[in-house]
Amino acid sequence: SQQGEEDPQALSIQEGENATMNCSYKTSINNLQWYRQNSGRGLVHLILIRSNEREKHSGRLRVTLDTSKKSSSLLITASRAADTASYFCATSNTNAGKSTFGDGTTLTVKP
Amino acid sequence: DGGITQSPKYLFRKEGQNVTLSCEQNLNHDAMYWYRQDPGQGLRLIYYSQIVNDFQKGDIAEGYSVSREKKESFPLTVTSAQKNPTAFYLCASSISLAYEQYFGPGTRLTVT
Numbered sequence: 001s002q003q004g005e006e007d008p009q010a011l012s013i014q015e016g017e018n019a020t021m022n023c024s025y026k027t028s029i030n031n032l033q034w035y036r037q038n039s040g041r042g043l044v045h046l047i048l049i050r051s052n053e054r055e056k057h058s059g060r061l062r063v064t065l066d067t068s069k070k071s072s073s074l075l076i077t078a079s080r081a082a083d084t085a086s087y088f089c090a091t092s093n094t095n096a097g098k099s100t101f102g103d104g105t106t107l108t109v110k111p
Numbered sequence: 112d113g114g115i116t117q118s119p120k121y122l123f124r125k126e127g128q129n130v131t132l133s134c135e136q137n138l139n140h141d142a143m144y145w146y147r148q149d150p151g152q153g154l155r156l157i158y159y160s161q162i163v164n165d166f167q168k169g170d171i172a173e174g175y176s177v178s179r180e181k182k183e184s185f186p187l188t189v190t191s192a193q194k195n196p197t198a199f200y201l202c203a204s205s206i207s208l209a210y211e212q213y214f215g216p217g218t219r220l221t222v223t
Contacts, residue, residue, distance in 0.1 A: 030209050042115075042201055042214030043154075088153060092209035099209065101146075103153035 004032070004089040004102035012108040019076040021105040023089030024069075032065055032072050033090045033099060043088065046074075081111045114138065117202050117215035124196075124222050132187045132218045134202035142208050143185035146201045147171060148217075154201065160185055161208055189220065196222045 007022045023032065031050045035043040047063045049056045049072065056063045062075040076083055086106045090099040115136045124130045136143065141162050146154040156169030160179040174193025179185050185204075189196045199219050203212040 033211050035212075035214075040199075040217070040219075042216050043203075043212070045211040045213065048211050090212075098142075098144075098156070098159055099212065100156070101154040 004091045004100065006087070006089055006102045006105040008105060009103070010106045010108070012110065013079060015079060015081055015109055015111050017079055017109075019079050019083070019107055019109070021074050021087055021107070023072045023074070023091075023102060025072075025089075025091045025093075026070065027093045029067070030092045032063075033092070034061075034063060034072075034074050035088045035090065035101075037086045037088065037104070039085075046087075076107075079107075079109045081109050083107060084109045115202060115204055115213055115215035117200075117218050119218060120216065122218055122220045124220070126222055127191045128222075129191060130189050130196075130220065130222075132189070132200055132202075132220070134185045134187065134215060135183055136185075136204045136213075136215075137183060138204055138213060139182070140204035140206055140213070141182070142205045142210075143179065144203045144205075144212065145169075145175070145177065145185070145187045146203065148199045148201060157187065157200075159208075189222075196220060 004023045004025045033048045034046040037043045049065045060077045065072045086104040088104040090101045092099045118133045144159040145157040158177040160166040176188045202215045205212045
């Protein structure tokens with residue numbers, strides 16, 4: 001059962017532009033995590049945001065969380081060709097504990 | 112050099128054979144997970160383990176089995192009962208459930 005759903009499914013931008021992807025979920029969460037996956041590789045954890053936090057930054061990444069709308073967004077500023085990857089959100093809900101992954105957004109950054 | 116290792120990277124098997132995928136971590140994490148990923152899709156949870164000698168079914172456990180006899184190791188067996196076993200398999204671990212997960216490089220299994 002999927003908890004998080006990313007939007008859009010695919011995003012194509014030019015190098016230097018900002019990329020925004022969204023994640024919506026259905027039930028109350030403990031935290032929400034964003035991961036990156038390069039083609040054919042394992043996932044790499046980017047940011048974890050707790051349910052009582054509204055915004056977090058890490059380098060060129062900015063994550064927001066709106067628990068009233070049950071949604072989160074990941075913003076990548078000044079994108080680079082190396083940011084080309086699939087990005088997944090994962091939610092840990094208050095009942096199950098374990099995290100559930102969405103289907104991901106595929107980002108292509110053209111040089 | 113800490114992390115999670117999965118072996119082998121590529122695995123080929125004939126239909127009807129059981130196959131075991133290896134996953135080892137030296138991060139001292141209590142929780143470990145197995146996911147299946149099909150082309151262009153997200154991750155689907157097969158099994159997870161919160162602690163040694165305990166494991167729980169995920170969303171797609173049918174045709175798979177696991178063991179957790181040691182904290183560092185969480186092998187996955189793909190049995191002949193799994194109808195469509197060809198996929199990319201990812202192992203992960205975390206300090207405990209609900210924390211960020213650390214992933215291995217994956218094993219691509221092809222069954223013909």
